[in-house]
Amino acid sequence: MANTNFNTANQTFRQLLGNGLTYKVPSFQRDYSWTAEEWDDLWQDIVSLFDADPEPSHYMGYLVLQSDDSKDFDIIDGQQRITTLSIIVLASLSILNDLAEQNQDPDNNKRRLEQLRSNYIGYLDPVTLIPRTKLKLNRHNDQFYQNYLVPLEPLPQRGLRSSEHQLRKSFTWFKDKIKGFASENGQELAKFIDSIVDKLFFTVITVSDELNAFKVFETLNARGVRLSSTDLLKNYLFSVVNNEGSHEKELKNLEERWERIVGTLGSESFPEFLRVFWNSRRKLVRKTDLFKTIRKEIQTKASAFEIIRDLDRYANIYAAIRDPHDNMWSSKEQECLKLLKMFYVKQPFAVLLAAHVKFSQSDSDSFTKILRAVTIISFRYNVICNFQSNEQERNYNSIAVELTSGKIQTASEVLSRLKENYPEDSRFKSSFMEKEFKTTNSRNKQVVRYILFELEKHLTSQKFDRESDKYNIEHILPENPDESWASLDENQHSRYVYRLGNMALMETGPNRDIGNCSFDEKITNYRSSQFGITKKIAEEYSEWNPEKIEARQKWMARQATSIWRISF
Structure with a gap:
């Protein structure tokens, strides 16, 4: 961002609208869309400025503007807020106009109306009565704003776009609120407007063109500010x-x-x-x-x-x-997409998009094969080996482009190219042997359940519903061990408790019962478990320590190399 041509400053609403500055919502920006929920949030913030012990100001967030002359600005982000504030001013002017027409201090209220209009809205040409405003809305909303709201004309209710209805409703909503708050007194209304324009302030970012505006968006979005x-x-x-x-x-x-x-x-x-x-x-x-x-x-x-x-x-x-549940997918495809979602993997999406366009109509089996291969690669490469994804994404991109251009014509050609992203067995096995997942994290818990259920299916050919609440992950060395585990020091516990070799499947009831018990007490429950990989612990181990965890995880890694495999 060092070379980006932009300026940043905090400015009040009064400062924004001073010195002959004008603002325009670009023609094709979204229409006005705020509803009573947003209006009420803003109104509560405004009302709090007048409490017995009020805040000195209220922050309205970022306002991103584009200008090449520092006089006329396009509102790139913030048009909903600026439009609503303008409507609040206009609603107040409407009340002043009503008071003058009702002969309540008419001369002063007309002077207040014209001064406030000139300061924050613009002016009416004295001959044509056409408004010359500080704010221009987009192509769908500006006609209603200029023809009815600015000159305080009676508001039509028929033949309007939905966004024009929202502008009309916003105006009447705020007019009712202001009447109840500021009383129908011209002097109080003027004080009300004069106060809020100084107390509401923005962080204003001004850029010179669309490219710099986009860079600002990307930077702010990366910091959690949605623009x-x-x-x-x-x-x-x-x-x-x-x-x-x-x-x-x-x-x-x-x-x-x-x-x-x-x-x-x-x-x-x-x-x-x-x-x-x-x-x-x-x-x-x-x-x-x-x-x-x-x-x-x-x-x-x-x-x-x-x-x-x-x-x-x-x-x-x-x-x-x-969306794995979309009815576009077969059951096999749904399962693969669920796994990609669980793995938090997005790098293959370009390949999947191109492959679906290429094969979905003429050869749907080819897309399914590619999707399955991508899922296995993602498990090996991203979940277990945890390799850097930059090179992987470049290869996916290259395959996608060749699919789109027609250079690649068959699924077998895609699979051949995908081999570049496929960790060889020795690297996958060594990574699996060392892998740990902190199951305090919900995503990790899902991945561990998936791995354990796949190992179970490989060992016993039994299929279980891995989503079912009837089953839990059992930490053989407990997360919170009792005194029977005193032979393992704190360092050993932290190094091994979340290793895959220390995890098994258990029925929820027995798992809860054995809790933090000793290994000898746990073995009895393991023997009666319906899960083969859990029974296997009782059959093969008489004690539990770091060496046994490593040995079991080494066995698991050998099975995993057979389960998550692609035959290229």
């Missing part, structure tokens, strides 16, 4: 279309496709999907370079239409890959 990089990309693509000239039907078609894509994925999942989609068709792009790459390649109306059509097509497939 609308999705909307930023939408605005860029739609502006490309609009700049070449487009009629309303084209824009409506694009809008419908975009809403369908985001509706399918959710706005937070969209950036992740976009990268997977892009990397399934082109050379691997890092997350931080994605927007720059897209902006470089998508510069014409035709290319913008093409990418949005493709995104629309691929979004459903991606959403299904993320």
